[in-house]
Amino acid sequence: MKRVFVSDCEGPISKNDNAFELTAHFVPSGDRLFTVISRYDDVLAYVVKKPGYEAGDTLKLVLPFLKAYDVRDEQMEDFSRRTLILISNAQDTLQHVRSLAPAFIVSTSYEHYVKALCQSVGFPFENTYCTRVNIDKYPVIEEERKELQMLANEISRMPMFDVPPTARSLKDLPEEARSIVDRLDEIFWKQIASMCIWRILSEVSTVGGMGKVKAIEDIVGRQGVTLEEVMYVGDSITDVKAFNHVKDNGGLTVSFNGNEHAVQNAEVAILSENSIVTAIVADVFLNCGKSDAIELVEGWNRRTLERSSVDQNLLNRLFKAYPGRLPKVKIITDQNMEILSRESSGFRNMVRGEAIGRLG
Numbered sequence: 001m002k003r004v005f006v007s008d009c010e011g012p013i014s015k016n017d018n019a020f021e022l023t024a025h026f027v028p029s030g031d032r033l034f035t036v037i038s039r040y041d042d043v044l045a046y047v048v049k050k051p052g053y054e055a056g057d058t059l060k061l062v063l064p065f066l067k068a069y070d071v072r073d074e075q076m077e078d079f080s081r082r083t084l085i086l087i088s089n090a091q092d093t094l095q096h097v098r099s100l101a102p103a104f105i106v107s108t109s110y111e112h113y114v115k116a117l118c119q120s121v122g123f124p125f126e127n128t129y130c131t132r133v134n135i136d137k138y139p140v141i142e143e144e145r146k147e148l149q150m151l152a153n154e155i156s157r158m159p160m161f162d163v164p165p166t167a168r169s170l171k172d173l174p175e176e177a178r179s180i181v182d183r184l185d186e187i188f189w190k191q192i193a194s195m196c197i198w199r200i201l202s203e204v205s206t207v208g209g210m211g212k213v214k215a216i217e218d219i220v221g222r223q224g225v226t227l228e229e230v231m232y233v234g235d236s237i238t239d240v241k242a243f244n245h246v247k248d249n250g251g252l253t254v255s256f257n258g259n260e261h262a263v264q265n266a267e268v269a270i271l272s273e274n275s276i277v278t279a280i281v282a283d284v285f286l287n288c289g290k291s292d293a294i295e296l297v298e299g300w301n302r303r304t305l306e307r308s309s310v311d312q313n314l315l316n317r318l319f320k321a322y323p324g325r326l327p328k329v330k331i332i333t334d335q336n337m338e339i340l341s342r343e344s345s346g347f348r349n350m351v352r353g354e355a356i357g358r359l360g
Helices: 018-026 030-048 063-068 073-083 090-100 111-121 142-156 175-194 198-203 210-223 237-248 276-288 290-298 302-307 312-321 337-352
Strands: 004-007 103-110 128-131 230-234 252-256 268-271 328-331
Touching (some): 004 276, 018 073, 018 103, 030 142, 030 237, 073 111, 090 276, 128 210, 142 175, 175 198, 230 237, 230 276, 237 252, 268 290, 276 290, 290 328
């Protein structure tokens, strides 16, 4: 039976958050600017549920500020190539799954970064879905440039706020957070919306939330399979809708060093700094199907692995990389979800750094 492997990029394949790193590099106090906007993104996508807004649209919201500091496509491409950091064995994992089945990357990342990654690991760019943007084609007038720089400075000075996981409306946010959200609403949907540069926000479509669902639907249509034959790997809030779509239709969903949003919506949690674990789960899924992959995870230990149908070369590499305790791989249940969320989030911070790990 034909099956398909689909993975997010940043997290399961690479350690970067490219848009965060770009903004931090090219915009003064850009790390703070991006982080505040990312928290705002969480509020709009999953608390307010703003019509037409998707998780991951942070990548749209920061574009006017990149333009205000004269960032060009060439710079984005060069920066992405120079700063790319892969998860250990990511290239081997992609090569292995491609030897078994069609493989695709579905990522919210800018195309500049996904192209750099594909060139590095030898993955076909035509098998990717990502946020397409030609930043050079959008001019910014001098008056707007100055105003955008002032707004960037204002946002970067805003207090950092957390979004309670139980928040279901703005009333559930602390008063200070509500005030920040109100001001950001005014900045983006009134001030910037009245500028010529607004065109970049209106024309760019991010591949996050429903964008990932649409990408998966396009993949299964092109490959002539059903969602039962899909294994999807993700790690963040932008994967939630994709996880639920694949899971509800019988496919396998895997959180790789995921945050709480990922763990709470996937079926399998992997905590590992090495992507060989993904390759092993994928090996069983692509060769034998979901029930065998779940059975392997349920009995995850050396003895079970040695008796399994997993490719022997993969097992040898796993045991060489982990001569002692194996990485944690668990079926996510209502009973262990809370502790797995904490453990996976902590492990994510360790692997990717806290500044990136804490982003939605």
